[in-house]
Every structure is written in structure tokens, then in C-alpha cells.
Amino acid sequence: MIAEASLTVILLLFAGAGVVICGCGIMMTGIADKIADRTGLGEAIVGAVILGAATSLSGTVVSVTAALDGRASLAFSNSIGGIAAQTAFLALADLVHRRANLEHAAAEVTNIIQGVILLGLLMLPFAALTTPEWTILAIHPVSFLIPAVYVMGLFVSRTTREQPMWKPVRTRETRADTPDDEDEGSARKSTPRLFGEFGALMLGMGVAGWVIAQTGSELTDRLGFSASLVGALMTAVVTSLPELVTTLAAVRRGALQLAVGGIIGGNTFDTLFLSAADAAYRDGSLYHAAAMSDYFWIVAAALMTVVLLAGLIVREKDGPAGIGVESVLILGLYAAAAGLQILVF
Template structure:
């Protein structure tokens, strides 16, 4: 138990420090190349923090267990919105007004979600669906980079020279390793208390692979770089739906075995829009509602309601 607790605490430390370096390096790259912080967050940082989902899902498909891949992506996307984004918006409700995101970026995330649902209606994510999803992913990337070369939209963002790349890569490595340590430590602790392994897998895998987004986004708003925070969350969801499942579908067919969870993903994705339309008081209330909704969703999964 002591060893598991040490692993858990080391993981937390790596997450916090890694997120700090990752955000600092990413924002420095934005300043260095004249790209908006929101675009950097929406692409480079979002894809980096989604590496745990990518590794877990692709390995699961290759191992002949596509259900884990689909469940991991759906659970992570719901957690990104109803947990990570909700917490960030509650802490800093002025995400849009301070350059955190605009409706174009939100629209791109909703478009990716809609395309994912359309492909799901076929009952399986096969090679054809994978090609369509990856093609859409490339189109979204093109749109983002075409509109990303604008003046720096974050206050206090500066380049660290050649250190930017080292900070970004090193911070990302620390975040990914830290997330794995946290998941491993928490799982071992939970097992020692006799919690069923299926409960551990359903809860800790989805939330665990969302820990990099949570750590990076919270660190970003603490550094008043909201563009990286929100862009990271929205971009990560696009990466998960189109790239992770798209690549997985090319490896092996992924059957749609949880339509209810796909519906939940669609509903939580749509719930992002009101979050950015009201004032600070409304945003905090809506954020709290998302957190309550997430707790209710978890309770429903485990038949607690």
C-alpha cells in the first residue's frame, strides 16, 4: 500500500510540473511563430495530451478488444467536457472573452461529433469510416492552421527561444508518465480495498487518460493563457473522435456496442454551446450543472440510480 501511495503522489507531481512546462513551451511556440495560443492549444497541445487515449485505444484494437478502444474515447470525451472543461469554466468563467475560444472552434468540435455519430449509424467503424474520419480530421487541421496565423492573443506570452521545444516535449513526457503513474497507483489502491476490477476499468481508464487534459488546462488558466486551456479540450475531443477511432478502424473493425454512450457523448458535446453564451454567473451555474450531470452519468453506468 505504501508503494502504491508513493507512485500515486509521484504521478501527481509529474502531472503538475509537466503541465507547467508543457503550457509554457506551447505558449512560447505560439509567440515565436506568430500563431494564436488558441490554435496551438487546439492542435499541438491537444494532440499531445490525447496520446494516452491514442495508445490505449490503438493497443486495444490491435489486441482484439475494440470495445475498450471505443469506451475509452467516449468516456474520455465526456470527461473532457463535463469534468475538465466544467472545472476550468467554473474557475475562470470568462474563457471566451479572454481569448479562450470562439464559435468556429466550438463548431469544428460539434462537426467532428456529428460525423462520428453518422458513421456510428452504420453499426461499425470499418475501413471506409476510418478513411472518411481521417479525411475530415485533415480538413479541420487545414482550417485551423489557415486561420491560426494571427497576432498573439494571450497576455504575457513570450518565447523561451530553443527551450520552447524542449519544454513542450519534456512537459508532455512528464504529463503522460505522470498520468500513467496516477492511474496505476489509484488502481492498485482501489484493488487492495476490494473494488471490482470492472468498476476500476470503466472509471479510471476514461478519467485517467483525461488527466493530461485536466492538468494542462488548469495550469493554463492559472497562467492566464485561456486559449491553450479551452483549445486543448476542444482539440483533444476532435483528435479522439476522428483520429484515434479513424486509425483504429483501419487496423480492425470497431463495432458500435454502446449506442447509449454515443448519445451521451453527443448530449454533453452540445452542452458546450451554452457554456460560452452567458455571463459569468450563468457560466458558473452551467459548469456546476455539467459536473452534476457527469456524476449522474457515472451513477447510471454503475446502476446506482
């Protein structure tokens, strides 16, 4: 049906799906914050696991749908391009938090551990690329390794939170992860009901993700854009909008660990797109079918993550334009990567 629609209708469907994703993301943030308080898991863990995974659902649908259609480059670049875009969103959130540099105020060792795990996961596709194209049922062994490392990382993160070997220095600007007082309406809702509402919003995002995948594929064919460009700068950005919305909303609520954890956790979860897409891609290894322009975004995402980790460790209180130097560098790296994608690739 979408293939028979006019270009105008396709663009409207693409934009409409993006609006649905944003709306669901806004409502998810408040629910996730309440779940963090009620379960005692903390904002960083809930942001990394529950909120990060949920807001990444639409992107997962895009990558899997593209892989099923044999579009390896679109599936790959959508996953990695989303990681780069979401890291840039965290720098934008730093502009909203005016009291101090966001990476200084949101001191949390769990987020640093998640960032280290993310860097390791980003190296695994390169490991697949530089080894023979071995597959098991048309699935590369790295696709089995990625989720195993991800799950191991969750256990390490939880252990680090419960039994930290070091703690960040508390300053006047540091925002501690403490439970908030619930309003009367929220207090009447049971925890299972909160999870149910969260699940319903996830379903809406999944449907919107499918629409994004179909319209993105049509735009690739009709406008003659490269799959890498559409995946990294169009579908990835649109499906990453929940991370931008939820991060800005979390910062305004004062849930700073939730904001940072949601981005880093969402980025870590996004690497699972590759495993799912490789399983859906039936023409061999997705990692060998992807183009060098797709792997370029792994380099960009890894560099941006290194800068973010440095900011979380150094914890500069302020910097140019009222934000940290790392936020300026992250935005500069993303702008440079996007410019190279458009002009060179």
C-alpha cells in the same frame, strides 16, 4: 511482469503513472503558450492542435494497447470517456476563472468551429454501427474517414482564424489573445529547443499511458469491473488529467483561448483513438465489437459538447455559483452519465 504483480503494486503503478502524466501536463502548458506567441498561430490553434494532441498521447497509447490485446470495449470507452471527462474539466476551470464566465471571456470563433467538427466526428462511429460490418484489412471504412475529417477541420479552423466572417463582441471581461512578455530564461531558449522539450514531455506521457493500459486491463480482470466502467471512468479520467492540469494552468496564466482550445482540440483529437484502435483490433470492426454501454458515452459527450457550444455562442457573463449555466449543466450531465454507468451498465 505487471500480470504477476500484487493488486497493491498494480494500484500504485496506476496512480504513479497518473502523477507522471500530470507533471508533464503542467510543464507543457507554459511551453505551448510560448510556442503560440512565437509562431503566431494563436492560442486557440496551438491549444487545439499541439497541446490538445500532446496531452492526448497517453490516452492514445491506452486505446491502441487495449485493442492489440483484443479488449474492444476498453479501447472504445477509453477514447469516448476521455472526451466527456475533459469537457467536464472545462466546467471546473470556469470555477477558477472568477472574473466572468469562462465561455464569455474566451471568445474565439476557432473554438466554435472545432466544437462543430467534434460533433460531426462523434456521429461517425454511429454511422459505422448502423451499417454492415465491412472492413478493409480488418479496418472499417469509418476509421479512414475520421482522420480525413479531422485534417479537413484543421484547415477550416486555420482559415476561420485568418479570415473570420464574424467576430465576437468585445466586452470588458473578454480576454484577447495577445503575446505575453517572456522571462529572461525563456527568451534565451530557441524555438526548436522549446519544441524539443515539448517532445520529451510527450515521450514521458506515452510511457505512462502504456503503464495505465496494462494496469487498467489487470484491474478489469481482477476486480471484475466491466471494461466500459474501467475505460470511461478510470483510464479515461486518469489519462485526461493533463487536460485538467493544463486547462487550470492556462486559466491562471490568463491564456483563456488556450484553455478552451486545448479541451475542444484534445476532444477532437481523441476521436482519432478510434481509428488507431480499430487498426490495432484484429478481430474485425471495433465499432461492431464495442458494447452499447460504450456508445452511451458518445451520447453523453455529444450532449455536453452541444451545451458547451451554446455557452460559447450565447456568452453569458455570469450565472449560478459565479459560473455559466452551461458549466452547471455540463457537470450535471457528466455526473448523471457516471451514475448510470456505475448503477445500470
